[in-house]
Structures are given as structure tokens and as C-alpha cells.
Amino acid sequence: MENSRKTHHLYVWCLVSSVILNLFFMYKWYEDSQVSWTRRAAAEAEAAAAISCSGHGRAFLDGLILHRGQPPICECHSCYGGPDCSQFFPHCSVNANGGDPLFLEPFWVQHAASSAVVIAGWHRMSYLHADQTQISQVLESHIRKLHDTVGNAVTQGRYILFGVGSTQLLNAAVYALSPYNASSPARVVASIPFYPVYEAQTTLFRSMDFRFEGDASLWKNYSDTNTDIIEFVTSPNNPDGQLNEAVLQGRNVKAIYDRAYYWPHFTAIPAPADEEVMLFTLSKLTGHAGSRFGWAVLKDEATYQRMKSYLQLTVMGVSRETQLRALQLLKVVLQGGKDIFEFGHETMRKRWERLSKTMSMSKRFSVQKIPPQYCTFFHKVREASPAYAWVKCEREEDKDCYAVLQAGNITGRPGGLFFAGDRYVRLSLIRSQDDFDLLILKLNQLVHEEDDRQSM
Amino acid sequence: MENSRKTHHLYVWCLVSSVILNLFFMYKWYEDSQVSWTRRAAAEAEAAAAISCSGHGRAFLDGLILHRGQPPICECHSCYGGPDCSQFFPHCSVNANGGDPLFLEPFWVQHAASSAVVIAGWHRMSYLHADQTQISQVLESHIRKLHDTVGNAVTQGRYILFGVGSTQLLNAAVYALSPYNASSPARVVASIPFYPVYEAQTTLFRSMDFRFEGDASLWKNYSDTNTDIIEFVTSPNNPDGQLNEAVLQGRNVKAIYDRAYYWPHFTAIPAPADEEVMLFTLSKLTGHAGSRFGWAVLKDEATYQRMKSYLQLTVMGVSRETQLRALQLLKVVLQGGKDIFEFGHETMRKRWERLSKTMSMSKRFSVQKIPPQYCTFFHKVREASPAYAWVKCEREEDKDCYAVLQAGNITGRPGGLFFAGDRYVRLSLIRSQDDFDLLILKLNQLVHEEDDRQSM
Numbered sequence: 067m068e069n070s071r072k073t074h075h076l077y078v079w080c081l082v083s084s085v086i087l088n089l090f091f092m093y094k095w096y097e098d099s100q101v102s103w104t105r106r107a108a109a110e111a112e113a114a115a116a117i118s119c120s121g122h123g124r125a126f127l128d129g130l131i132l133h134r135g136q137p138p139i140c141e142c143h144s145c146y147g148g149p150d151c152s153q154f155f156p157h158c159s160v161n162a163n164g165g166d167p168l169f170l171e172p173f174w175v176q177h178a179a180s181s182a183v184v185i186a187g188w189h190r191m192s193y194l195h196a197d198q199t200q201i202s203q204v205l206e207s208h209i210r211k212l213h214d215t216v217g218n219a220v221t222q223g224r225y226i227l228f229g230v231g232s233t234q235l236l237n238a239a240v241y242a243l244s245p246y247n248a249s250s251p252a253r254v255v256a257s258i259p260f261y262p263v264y265e266a267q268t269t270l271f272r273s274m275d276f277r278f279e280g281d282a283s284l285w286k287n288y289s290d291t292n293t294d295i296i297e298f299v300t301s302p303n304n305p306d307g308q309l310n311e312a313v314l315q316g317r318n319v320k321a322i323y324d325r326a327y328y329w330p331h332f333t334a335i336p337a338p339a340d341e342e343v344m345l346f347t348l349s350k351l352t353g354h355a356g357s358r359f360g361w362a363v364l365k366d367e368a369t370y371q372r373m374k375s376y377l378q379l380t381v382m383g384v385s386r387e388t389q390l391r392a393l394q395l396l397k398v399v400l401q402g403g404k405d406i407f408e409f410g411h412e413t414m415r416k417r418w419e420r421l422s423k424t425m426s427m428s429k430r431f432s433v434q435k436i437p438p439q440y441c442t443f444f445h446k447v448r449e450a451s452p453a454y455a456w457v458k459c460e461r462e463e464d465k466d467c468y469a470v471l472q473a474g475n476i477t478g479r480p481g482g483l484f485f486a487g488d489r490y491v492r493l494s495l496i497r498s499q500d501d502f503d504l505l506i507l508k509l510n511q512l513v514h515e516e517d518d519r520q521s522m
Numbered sequence: 523m524e525n526s527r528k529t530h531h532l533y534v535w536c537l538v539s540s541v542i543l544n545l546f547f548m549y550k551w552y553e554d555s556q557v558s559w560t561r562r563a564a565a566e567a568e569a570a571a572a573i574s575c576s577g578h579g580r581a582f583l584d585g586l587i588l589h590r591g592q593p594p595i596c597e598c599h600s601c602y603g604g605p606d607c608s609q610f611f612p613h614c615s616v617n618a619n620g621g622d623p624l625f626l627e628p629f630w631v632q633h634a635a636s637s638a639v640v641i642a643g644w645h646r647m648s649y650l651h652a653d654q655t656q657i658s659q660v661l662e663s664h665i666r667k668l669h670d671t672v673g674n675a676v677t678q679g680r681y682i683l684f685g686v687g688s689t690q691l692l693n694a695a696v697y698a699l700s701p702y703n704a705s706s707p708a709r710v711v712a713s714i715p716f717y718p719v720y721e722a723q724t725t726l727f728r729s730m731d732f733r734f735e736g737d738a739s740l741w742k743n744y745s746d747t748n749t750d751i752i753e754f755v756t757s758p759n760n761p762d763g764q765l766n767e768a769v770l771q772g773r774n775v776k777a778i779y780d781r782a783y784y785w786p787h788f789t790a791i792p793a794p795a796d797e798e799v800m801l802f803t804l805s806k807l808t809g810h811a812g813s814r815f816g817w818a819v820l821k822d823e824a825t826y827q828r829m830k831s832y833l834q835l836t837v838m839g840v841s842r843e844t845q846l847r848a849l850q851l852l853k854v855v856l857q858g859g860k861d862i863f864e865f866g867h868e869t870m871r872k873r874w875e876r877l878s879k880t881m882s883m884s885k886r887f888s889v890q891k892i893p894p895q896y897c898t899f900f901h902k903v904r905e906a907s908p909a910y911a912w913v914k915c916e917r918e919e920d921k922d923c924y925a926v927l928q929a930g931n932i933t934g935r936p937g938g939l940f941f942a943g944d945r946y947v948r949l950s951l952i953r954s955q956d957d958f959d960l961l962i963l964k965l966n967q968l969v970h971e972e973d974d975r976q977s978m
Binding site: 070073091168175186195204391 | 526529533534536541543544547548558559561562563564566568570571580582583585586587597620621622624626627630631633634635636637638640641642643644646647648650651652658659660686687689690693697722723726727728729730731809810811812813814815831832835836837838839842844846847849850851
């Protein structure tokens with residue numbers, strides 16, 4: 067009888083536990099089944115993300131598929147190959163050419179959950195938002211908030227416009243600042259070394275209202291004549307990372323400040339920028355170069371209106387998918403406090419340190435000097451962490467520095483493109499860790515060869 | 523004893539059932555928890571989609587939020603308002619102006635699961651795809667397949683390029699077809715009535731290489747001189763839906779075929795288009811105007827290369843988010859066979875029928891005639907289903923047709939913008955069902971007023 071009662075109690079206990087467990091699992095299942103129409107897309111994205119490319123590449127949702135029903139293929143970093151990117155090609159040339167900001171990719175992998183975005187089939191099909199603009203107000207306010215937080219630009223009382231990358235805004239600004247139907251076109255200039263797109267794009271349009279003229283300093287004597295001048299100022303500068311200021315002043319001089327790199331990843335922030343025309347891009351802030359999203363911060367209403375009509379007539383605004391995604395990325399940036407900038411700065415500082423160490427052992431090559439500077443964002447004096455190394459070949463015979471590096475299996479970007487002559491080469495430091503590690507490896511080899519030559 | 527055994531069996535039975543249930547729920551939970559980092563995004567998208575806007579509006583993921591923690595607000599169709607769009611403003615002006623292709627929105631709501639897309643935080647951050655282009659090969663091959671399926675364009679052996687909407691491709695094509703540094707600029711022309719952006723955009727650039735000259739027919743005598751001529755041909759035409767062909771022929775004449783509306787929604791497809799330069803847009807195919815995605819189908823390699831460098835230098839390619847989403851939308855279109863075209867054609871045909879019925883009772887207004895035509899896609903003769911009504915005010919005194927309709931609370935687009943004179947107005951038939959229903963309501967009122975006047 068006693069035994070039977072014990073058994074009875076045991077049964078009841080087991081049953082109650084099991085029922086409780088049932089309720090728990092039911093609840094969990096219910097909780098998860100709150101998502102319904104998004105499930106297919108979610109599973110597909112997670113499956114693509116789970117494909118292993120050995121840490122040397124990545125598979126994307128819209129990647130090539132070799133056979134029906136198979137997953138997308140791995141797209142490998144330079145010098146890696148094979149179906150899972152596990153093969154290393156030690157004698158291949160490392161890509162230090164492109165400005166792909168992949169150094170931030172690991173940050174987004176770490177923030178997978180907060181940065182993902184689901185786009186419904188019916189998301190914003192219209193040309194216009196409800197307020198009859200082509201701009202997401204919510205995104206605009208996040209951009210203002212971000213500038214306030216970082217302290218890198220004054221946005222209060224300023225107009226903000228979106229463009230298809232800051233690339234598109236370059237010409238939109240040139241267009242807006244050029245006189246209409248003047249007797250002579252505006253002269254577009256920049257300080258050497260400068261970003262080649264200024265010239266290529268300005269020239270492409272063959273406009274009656276503006277013309278590219280190259281070196282800004284040659285126009286110092288014209289700045290108080292009637293000639294209209296538009297000066298591109300890149301600050302920090304691409305390629306050399308210097309915090310440039312306008313070279314020209316005067317009644318008819320207008321400046322376009324390209325502030326693409328004015329983020330704590332790449333430079334100290336001495337004070338908020340407050341120029342008439344400032345251009346920014348998502349590409350060098352979050353690393354999403356492929357999204358083609360940039361914005362202009364403008365003081366003058368007439369300039370704003372002219373740029374707006376340019377953007378309206380050329381592309382009818384920036385893709386709504388892009389605006390939605392940019393919003394989600396900026397939410398993550400803002401929620402994280404200093405996170406992304408600490409990540410970005412640490413990564414770039416360490417890379418610069420390693421590069422500087424290699425370069426310091428060389429007499430053949432030199433790189434730009436960037437002094438430590440007080441940063442109002444980090445509240446401290448900080449070391450340089452530029453996006454690019456601006457390398458000079460010092461030997462008399464090394465007239466073609468690009469070829470010298472290429473012979474050492476390093477593909478840089480020739481200084482000639484930046485109007486600085488062939489003794490210079492730009493090396494990109496913002497690419498993937500693989501590319502950077504390989505760059506240092508090849509550079510070290512080149513520098514060691516110097517020693518060998520000296521000791522011969 | 524017998525009782526005790528029965529109780530015992532009952533317990534065992536209950537326990538086993540419960541454990542089986544446990545296993546079932548565990549498995550279900552496990553199955554659902556296969557999605558992990560996408561969950562937050564999925565839940566957020568579903569929550570936004572679940573917001574009721576009374577069928578007269580929609581809430582979007584990136585919509586305005588009035589107070590922290592609250593869901594995004596409803597964005598209402600024209601003439602509807604209130605927090606849930608349930609208020610109707612009967613005396614408001616209906617929007618028949620814009621070309622927002624919202625008639626396809628219900629199709630995408632019906633295909634919620636298949637059309638959703640998840641964008642991971644690290645999705646395609648690079649400027650370039652693995653093949654060093656800015657174009658998704660997979661998307662390109664889907665576009666070719668779609669043209670083959672619909673039979674509306676020859677793509678075999680043709681080059682394909684992506685642009686920020688076909689809007690951007692208009693000027694890219696003008697640029698590519700213009701002579702460089704010729705003694706006189708190319709003359710850009712079109713047949714009246716034509717889409718106003720051709721003029722506005724060509725004029726905007728104030729290029730030394732091309733100039734807008736208006737009416738194509740005025741240039742018939744020049745087509746064999748040395749003057750370069752570029753003719754925009756819109757087929758079906760915006761605003762009047764006619765299957766236009768080039769007016770000019772000759773050695774120095776080049777045509778840009780704007781094929782935006784050459785889909786079974788809007789027209790019979792008599793044969794695959796096979797012109798030198800053809801432009802298409804997602805906007806009028808799937809209805810995603812906000813995505814800013816268009817493509818060019820090109821025969822000539824030199825034209826392709828020039829357009830490609832234009833796109834590279836002005837925007838560095840189309841947003842990768844947009845390309846990913848466009849791919850998913852085209853997958854749904856292709857998997858559905860004739861689905862989207864049957865939906866689109868049925869919707870537009872019914873609308874045209876209702877509009878024609880109203881117009882047939884009017885002596886004050888007339889609309890364009892489009893003859894029934896054999897369609898190789900539907901394998902039958904089909905009635906007209908144009909995107910726009912091209913309305914003419916027939917009364918002597920109704921010189922300003924736009925004002926006449928505006929007085930009846932209908933906002934159209936003035937014929938003057940299409941270079942056709944103020945007796946014409948374009949009414950958009952491709953907007954939301956609300957907008958269309960309201961348009962018919964207001965048109966009927968206007969037509970009834972005619973009767974009242976006649977009977978006076």
C-alpha cells in the first residue's frame with residue numbers, strides 16, 4: 067500500500083512536470099510562430115550566411131549558383147580560391163588598389179541580429195514618401211543625430227539631401243554652384259594630390275557651365291577676379307589623410323568639402339565641420355560601399371534647391387531599399403555608443419602601426435606623416451589611423467613606383483592618377499584583414515630585399 | 523487491486539502521451555529556431571505589416587514614429603486621413619497626376635512570403651562583385667529569361683546594363699550616342715506628345731555634345747545631313763499609349779527606345795522589340811518605382827562601353843540592396859508563369875473599360891483610341907489597357923483642360939508639359955484602387971454636370 071502510494075506520487079510528479087514542459091514548449095513554439103510570411107526569406111538568408119568560406123571569402127544570397135538547387139558559391143578574397151576559399155596562392159598579387167571598406171565587415175557579422183533588415187514585397191513602391199519627398203525623414207533625423215553624437219559636423223539649421231553615393235553628389239554640387247549661362251564656365255580645381263573622380267566626372271559632362279582646371283594653387287591670383295571657381299577640398303584627404311582646408315578664398319570662390327573620411331575611424335575630430343557644402347558617404351562610415359548612399363549637408367537654400375532638382379531629374383531619388391537599410395545600420399551605430407568607432411579606430415590604428423613599422427625599416431620607401439592630434443570624440447590625443455598609405459619611392463632609379471611595388475606583387479594605385487607623379491603610389495589599408503596581412507607580408511619581403519642588396 | 527491497476531495504466535498512458543507531446547513541441551520549437559539572427563528583423567517587419575490602415579493606406583518599417591516605442595504611422599492614400607486612414611475627405615482633389623504604379627501593390631501583398639527578402643548586415647559591402655563588375659550576374663540572367671518568357675525583347679547576343687531607374691539611363695544613352703567634340707552638338711528630339719523628362723534632363727546638363735530640339739517631325743529634312751540626331755521613341759507612348767516607331771531615319775539618326783511600358787499589363791505584345799538601344803524599368807513591370815532600377819538592352823559594344831563608363835563615373839553602379847530585391851521580385855514573376863501579367867492586364871483592362879464607359883457619355887471630353895491587337899504573350903486579340911488616359915477637352919471655351927478637371931477636383935498632368943498644348947491632360951490609371959475609384963467618381967460627376975447643362 068505504501069509502495070503503491072509512492073508510485074502514485076511519482077506518477078503525479080512526472081505527469082505534472084511533463085505537462086509543465088509541454089506548456090513551456092508550446093509557448094516557445096507559439097512565440098516563434100509569430101513570424102509567418104518572413105520565414106522563407108529568413109531561412110534563405112541564414113542558409114547563405116552559414117556557408118563556410120574558410121574565413122577567406124563569403125557567400126551571398128544573390129551569388130552565382132552552379133547547379134539548380136545548390137547554394138550560392140563562395141566569393142574569395144584576393145589570393146584565395148577553391149570552392150571554399152581554402153586554397154592560398156602565395157605568388158599572387160595582393161590587391162591594395164581599391165577603396166573597398168571591408169575592414170568593417172567583421173563588425174557587421176558581430177552585429178548580425180541588430181543589423182538585419184526584412185524588405186516586404188510591397189515596401190515603398192511609390193516614387194514619393196507621404197510628405198511628397200524622396201527622402202525618409204526618419205533616416206534624415208538619424209543622420210543629424212549621428213553627427214551630433216560624433217561631433218564631426220554642424221547640422222542644425224542645415225539642409226540635408228541624399229544622393230546615389232557621395233559620388234553622385236560631387237557633380238550635383240558642381241552643377242548647383244556653377245553660374246548659369248555666364249560668359250565663362252566655372253573653373254573646378256583641387257589641391258594635388260587629389261581624388262581622380264573629381265576630374266573624371268567633371269570632364270565627363272562636358273558642360274557649358276563648368277570645366278575642370280586641375281591644381282587649385284595655380285588659381286590663387288584669380289580668386290578675386292570675375293572668374294567663378296569651385297574648389298574641391300577633401301578632408302581628410304584621399305590619398306594622404308591630411309586635414310586639408312581650402313586653398314582659395316574670394317568673392318567668386320566656392321568650396322565643396324568632401325568629408326567622406328571625417329569619422330573617428332580615420333582621423334582625430336578636432337571640431338565639428340561647418341562648411342557651406344559638405345558631403346558624406348555611408349561607404350566610409352559603416353563600410354557599405356555597395357549601397358551607394360551619400361548625403362550633403364548644406365547651408366544655402368538656393369544651393370539645396372538646385373541640387374534637389376538635379377537629383378530629381380537625373381535619378382528621382384535614392385533607392386528606398388537602400389534608405390531602409392541605411393536606417394537600420396545607423397540605428398545600430400547610434401545604439402552602440404562609441405562601439406563602431408572604437409572598432410574602426412582600433413583596426414585602422416593597428417594597421418597603421420604595422421605598416422609604419424615596416425616602412426621605418428626601409429630607405430627605399432617612405433610614407434606620409436600624420437601628427438597625433440586631440441580628438442573631441444575620444445577625448446584624448448590620438449595617433450594616426452589613415453585609410454591609405456601614400457607611399458613615395460625614394461631611390462633615384464625608382465621613377466615608376468607603381469611598377470616597383472607591382473614587381474613585389476603589390477597592386478597599388480599609381481600616383482599619376484592623383485596628379486602627383488609616378489614616384490607615388492596609394493596603398494589601400496581599409497580592405498579585408500586578409501588583404502592587409504598579405505600587403506604587410508609582401509611589403510616586408512620588399513624591405514628585406516633592400517637589406518640583402520645593402521649587405522651585398 | 524483492480525482499481526489500482528487501472529489507475530496505474532491510466533497514469534502510464536497519460537505520461538506517455540504527454541512525453542510524446544513534449545517531443546513533438548520540442549521538435550517544432552527546434553525546427554522554428556533554425557532561424558536565429560534574422561528573428562528580430564522578421565518580427566519587426568511583420569509587426570509593421572500588421573498595422574491596420576483600413577485598406578486606405580499603409581504603414582512602413584521606416585515610417586515616422588510619433589512617440590518612442592510606438593509603431594510607425596499609417597501613410598494614407600490621397601483623400602483619406604486620420605490615424606488609421608479611415609477618414610474620407612469627399613471634397614478633396616484626387617491625385618491622377620503621378621505615375622506611381624501602385625495598381626500592382628495588391629499582387630505583392632498576395633505574394634508576401636515569396637517576395638520578402640532579408641538583407642544581412644554584411645551583404646555585399648564592396649564596390650565590386652567577385653567578377654569585378656557592379657552588376658549581379660544572376661539578376662542579369664533573370665532579366666534575359668524574363669524577356670524570353672514574355673517575348674517582348676530580343677536579348678540574345680545583347681549587352682545589358684543597370685541604371686538608377688531608366689531615368690538615369692536616358693541621359694546615359696544620350697551621352698553614349700552623342701558625337702564627342704563634333705563641330706555641332708547632337709540634336710535630341712521626340713514625337714509630340716512626349717514624356718517631359720526627355721527635355722528637362724537633356725537641358726539640365728547643358729552639354730557641349732547634345733542639345734534638346736523638341737519635335738522630331740521638324741527634323742525629317744535633316745536626317746541625311748551631317749547633323750547628328752538622337753530620337754527618343756516611347757513605345758507604348760507616355761502619355762497616349764500608342765506603339766510609336768521612330769519618325770526619323772538616316773545615316774546620322776540614332777534612336778533610344780524607351781520600352782518602360784512594353785509589358786502585357788499595358789499593351790499587346792505584337793513581337794519582340796529588337797532595337798539598337800532599348801530601356802526598361804522595374805517600375806512599370808513589378809510596380810517598384812521607389813527601387814530606382816532600370817536596365818538597357820544594347821546591340822552595339824561601343825555604346826555599351828560608353829554607357830558603362832558613364833554609370834561608373836556618375837554613381838558607381840546600382841545599389842546592391844536594390845539588385846538583391848529586384849532579383850527576388852523577378853524570381854516571383856518567373857515562378858508565377860503568367861500570374862503577374864494576368865493580374866496587371868486584368869486590372870488595367872477593367873480600369874480602361876470603366877473610364878471608357880464614363881467618357882463615352884461625355885461630349886466635353888474625349889480620350890485616345892487604341893485598337894484591339896493580337897498579343898503573342900496571351901495568344902489572343904486583346905483590348906486596350908493603357909497606363910494613362912490622354913484626355914482632350916473638346917469644348918471651344920475649355921482651353922485650359924487642366925483647370926477644367928481641377929475644378930472638378932481631379933488633378934491631372936497638363937498637356938503643355940508633354941508639348942501637346944493645354945487642351946490635353948494626362949490622367950494616371952496606374953495608381954491605387956482608391957485613387958482610381960475616386961477618379962471615376964469625380965469624372966462621372968463632371969460628365970453628369972454636362973447633362974445637367976444640356977437639359978437646362
